[in-house]
Amino acid sequence: MQKDVADKILWGKKNKTSVIRLFIEKKCSVFEKVFVPKESFFPIPKVQSSVLLFKKHNNFQDIDDAKFLELIKKWFAEPRKKLIKNLLKAGYTESIVRDFFEQNNLSENTRGEDMTVELWCRLSTLI
Numbered sequence: 001m002q003k004d005v006a007d008k009i010l011w012g013k014k015n016k017t018s019v020i021r022l023f024i025e026k027k028c029s030v031f032e033k034v035f036v037p038k039e040s041f042f043p044i045p046k047v048q049s050s051v052l053l054f055k056k057h058n059n060f061q062d063i064d065d066a067k068f069l070e071l072i073k074k075w076f077a078e079p080r081k082k083l084i085k086n087l088l089k090a091g092y093t094e095s096i097v098r099d100f101f102e103q104n105n106l107s108e109n110t111r112g113e114d115m116t117v118e119l120w121c122r123l124s125t126l127i
Contacts, residue, residue, distance in 0.1 A: 006032060006050035017113050019076050023069055025117040028054040060121045068124045075112035083112045092127045100126055 009021055009030055024030060036049035060068075074090045075083060083106075087097045100123055101108065106115075115123075 001050060001052065003035070003048035003050045006052055009052065017115070017117075019069075019072050022072050022117055022120055023065075024054070026060045026063065026065075026068060026121065028056050030054055060117070063121045063124050068121065071124050071127065072112070072120060079111070079113060081111075082108065083110050083115070084108050086112070087127070096126055 008018055009024055010032060011021075031053045032050055033053045034051040036051060038045050038048050040049075075086045078086055084097060084101060088094055100106075101110070104119060104122070106119075112120075
């Protein structure tokens with residue numbers, strides 16, 4: 001695949017997470033196996049390539065994929081805003097959201113891109 005897409009899956013944009021990265025991380029561990037320079041192809045394309053290995057795991061199999069994806073998409077619709085405000089704006093129960101932040105020692109300034117897949121899965125089960 002194109003190197004920029006592979007990088008987005010592996011590290012996100014500027015080492016921040018993304019919808020695609022979170023969803024894949026929920027299902028698999030991903031490793032870059034080979035970097036393929038554009039000169040390896042004929043005709044030479046304009047982009048570099050990467051080969052990724054996706055190893056399926058069962059860490060979060062009890063979390064509903066559709067519900068998880070809906071939740072992270074709601075936050076990433078406005079990624080510059082604080083997570084708590086996006087969740088409340090999306091209609092999630094304020095007491096549940098605030099309890100989640102308190103139980104996980106998250107600041108009200110936390111943004112969704114700063115959360116791990118584990119935290120997103122935990123949040124998904126609560127709301």
